[in-house]
Amino acid sequence: MTSPASSSEVKYLIESSEGNTFDVSGAALRQSNTFNAMFLNIGADGPIPFTDYNEATLKKVFEYCEHSVNEENYSGPKHQDDLSKWDLNFFNEMDQKMFIDVINASNFLDIERLTSYCCERIARMLRGKNTQEMIKVITLPTAEELEAKQKVEEKKAAAAKKVAEKAAETAEKTETLEELPVQQLVQTTRNKLTRKYLSFSNE
Amino acid sequence: MEKPFPLFRLPRIVIEEVIRIMSPFEIINFAMTSLKSKTLIKSLLRNGRNSYAELQLNTYKESEISIIGFEVYFEFKVTSDKTKDGMREYKEYMETEKIYTLWIYSDNVLDEWMKVVKTVKEIFKFKKHLVRFEIDNFPTQNKSIVDFIKSLTPSIESCEFYGKAETDEDVEYFLNNLNVTEFVGFNLKLSDRFTFPQDNFLECFTIDPGNWVTLDQLLRFHGSEFCIHDSPLTNYELNLFLIFWMTSQCHQNLCFLLININDPQTLDIIFNLPHERINPDVERIGRLPNNDTIPLRGEIDIKRNDGMTGTIDFKWREDQMLLQMVVSRID
Missing domain, CATH: 3.30.710.10 (Potassium Channel Kv1.1; Chain A)
Structure with a gap:
């Protein structure tokens, strides 16, 4: 069907x-x-x-x-x-x-x-x-409706904050290549190449 | 749909979309329907779409609140003329700027103006604020207007003064209470004893008439651009001012000076200092302090001790001779 x-x-x-x-x-x-x-x-x-x-x-x-x-x-x-x-x-x-x-x-x-x-x-x-x-x-919102709407907003904000905090924690722990400064990145790559070249020539 | 529409019972995303479609006029009117509506509007607009380049507050007879966006102006005019209530106007300026105007009537123009300004400040964000202060329109309430603006924002970027009352008090009160950070324009007559009370750096001063601008006053200004008309400065004082500038004793950030000459017959007094007359056929390029370039043809050069050049020429405005100096680096 x-x-x-x-x-x-x-x-x-x-x-x-x-x-x-x-x-x-x-x-x-x-x-x-x-x-x-x-x-x-x-x-x-x-x-x-x-x-x-x-x-x-x-x-x-x-x-x-x-x-x-x-x-x-x-x-x-x-x-x-x-x-x-x-x-x-x-x-x-x-x-x-x-x-x-x-x-x-x-x-x-x-x-x-x-x-x-x-x-x-x-x-x-x-x-x-x-x-x-x-x-x-328009019908204006009553105090209760407003309060209820605010509570929902606060809950959402709290949830978003939690997610953001968690994301920040994760980000702190993980050092990604993209976050390295360009010069450091270049140096890292050079080091890797040098090591590779050296190990190759040692062989 | 005769019954009142329960807008606030709709999902937030729908209300947001409705608000997005509204013009600032409707958003302001809507926010003023109740405190609750304003609270909701504020929370809905919190995430952007509510930022404008500038807020202009004018205390004209038809007091104005202008919300300036990118090539779009929304002017809210509060009027005491009942026939104009709800009137709308649309104008285009220079084919790029669109100006929407809405008039609202009130028997107490200033109260209504303040109500709208307060709402506007609460619901929108502005990068800059300009106040055009007309001191004659609400003479007994000028101080409360200043106090009101101060309660909304302790500092503004620009202000312009207008009026014929020839009273210093309200202007002094304004400048003593509101910190102006970029531009001050005096378009009114003040007493000869008036002194500019702020000592912070401003990008630009325009003063017309500048009957109160003595040499001492001029030396105390901190700014980079000055347009001064009708000052009492003598050629001897202008000469002193230029010497102070050349020896870096004043106005290190000066970029532009336009000032009246009271005695065109004795210009040699002004130039009783090291200077160089440039051949009018020679065109040069000067680099301004902000790194822009400017073409210069001929004129008279004076040099500051750090190598900056002041290029001076003379202009006429009606029967008044003006000295104009552009500061640049000429290599």
Whole structure:
């Protein structure tokens, strides 16, 4: 049923949070970097579980992917004004909840083009607005949300620090050739050559 | 999407992308929506993409905050004219520089200006700061403007003073409280008793009018470029200044001097020192202290005791004669 073959005819089964499954073409799925990293080369034995997202959201996301299969390779964000009629309809027919679900799913699946258009659409909501107008357009985070977000950031920073410390420790222990100053490197090479030459002539 | 959009519930990477698409105007307005938004913006922008070449703060009637990037200017103007609120303008200058301007209305221009400046300083990083201080616009609040800038940055690279009030106090207060490191421009009338209070090295001084620039004052400046108009210096004092320079007793780092001559009839007093008149047909190449080269044609050379050459010529600005000296090494 699923295979790592690259033909666009190949269909993959996707499983949603409701446990429902549906088909998506390989060509559409390959727009997801997450899919590419996880399944493209090894294939999948059963339905691919994207169970954090409901069926409606996943279908919407893959509807976009199916539509843009034949578009040129993604080369950075397009201005909203350059979107096609189909693209505009695609976004306009979503309510806010669906739009947010689509952004989250697109972000998880790492579909650059869709994520980027969604971001552009959000930025457009704020474009040309002053502070008071922005306050009406966006929901400001509550203290709890802010705290939770900060905690996540702190955790990430602590983890990154740990990794950096470990890397620094390893680097201290390992003296690589690249780190030697050029003159020292030249000298080392000369010494090696001299030794080689001497041992050769001794023989 | 009529309901307010819960932007902050989206993944960080998405919010970052949205912020990346925004112009500095929107980022500033957004950061000013709440303290929480500002905190988030600060944490999101911490990893770069928030650095600009220069921040210019102008206390004009329409007080300005200009964020200068690479060939792109974002000017935020705070105005007391309600009809201009939200007005935007786009200009191109010399076909390379793009200038975006946004006006915001406030019935208290200075308060709003300070609010925006504070936000801008908190969320963006700047390599340089320039303050254009117009002393007439908020005369009773000049000291608080200085205190405010000092609370954001103890030193600035450049400042320019403008005004007609003929008062030294606010300028002195500014220079006593804010350390200027590269450029000072005086474009206002100060009293004859004014003394420049800083003794650190500055790259450039422009002083117009320089009614307060006595010989003693000139000798105390530490800098490499000077443009001084309307100074009371006599030709005899200019002669003394040049002799001090030739004997390395002052201004070792002088690269350029432009100063008015009060008595064009007695130029021989200035040149009562060893000098050499160069044939105007002779073109030479001088190497400037920064290692750039400059073509020199004719003029009058004076030599410093370390071999550096001061090449002097004269110019006119309206009815005022100016002495110009370029310092270079001529081999």
